[in-house]
Amino acid sequence: MIPLITGILGVITAATILVLIRRDHLHARYGLWWVGAAIAFALLGVFPWIFDGLAEYLGVAYAPVLALMLAIILLVLKILVMDLERSRNQVKINRLVQRIGLLESDLRTLQNEHGKEPGSYGKDEMED
């Protein structure tokens, strides 16, 4: 009974991930990681005894602990990678904002030199 439930849950999770990728809600590049996750969910959902075998092979007394541990390790790595990427993005954003400011000031200088009336400065609301 249990394998049936977990199997269905696993396959549904996998299918959801694939649909998100198909509809472009999930960027294909991250899709690779999540497809791997989807496959893992599906496999372990349908064949939960895989972990039992793995646990025994590695000498882990209680198989679910192995599953949780692996999941946590993978998540931590994933978050680390995300923070690295977020840092890269923040650099891009900051330099873009600076560059726009520099361009805007050049533009106003040029407009003033040509006797044109410069527009008003605008603000952008950005949520973190």
Add this chain to the structure above:
Amino acid sequence: MNSILSPRDGLRVPRTVVIIPAHEEARDIGRVIREIHHVSNFPVVVVDDASPDDTIRVAHEAGAHIIPLSVQLGAWGAIQAGLRYALSRDFEYAITMDADGQHEAAALPALMQPILEGQADITIGCCTRRGSRLRKVAWKLMKGVSGLTPEDLTSGFRVYDRRAIEALASRQATLLEYQDVGVLFMLQKRGLTIRDVEVNMPPRSSGISRIFHSWTSVGFYMAYTLLLSLTKRQRRAQL
């Protein structure tokens, strides 16, 4: 006007720009800009850090060149924008000053002197008398951990030379949170000479320090600085 900043006796004053990062400084910035114009011919660039108030208009009327940031980047982000401007316009020196009146234009000749005399690449205006006990403790701690020698680590009153401008305008310098320890480490690593110049700093007219206004803020600042110091510290022999 006979000061080190006025051309006299054939001495050339190098092309210098004053950069003032400003967020909500409409009250004081006009006065600060006028004082700079009183003491020197240096162009003043105000980098407006997405101020909701009248900062841009006031600064513009006082005769400053404006670089408007559409999104708030913080003091360092704004300063870096100013440094990128300085780089693109081939300025030889860039002076950073606060918009709130803590940095006096009258001190500019004293700040420039060691540089013009070739004794330093960068000068920092120091006022070690100022600050609460908390700030003083923080200083001592930061100095001890980082191994940096400048007396007033948190002072934003600085003169940067061309090489410093290039280094600090770079991508690598973009993600520094504050302009203190991170910036100083980077400059030190490039072998630039930094000198302290004792200046007077009147109390901030608005009365609220950006960093030291709350325990959380100070806590984060100390933790950040500590981490940076530990990862980037250089052996004393190399300093």
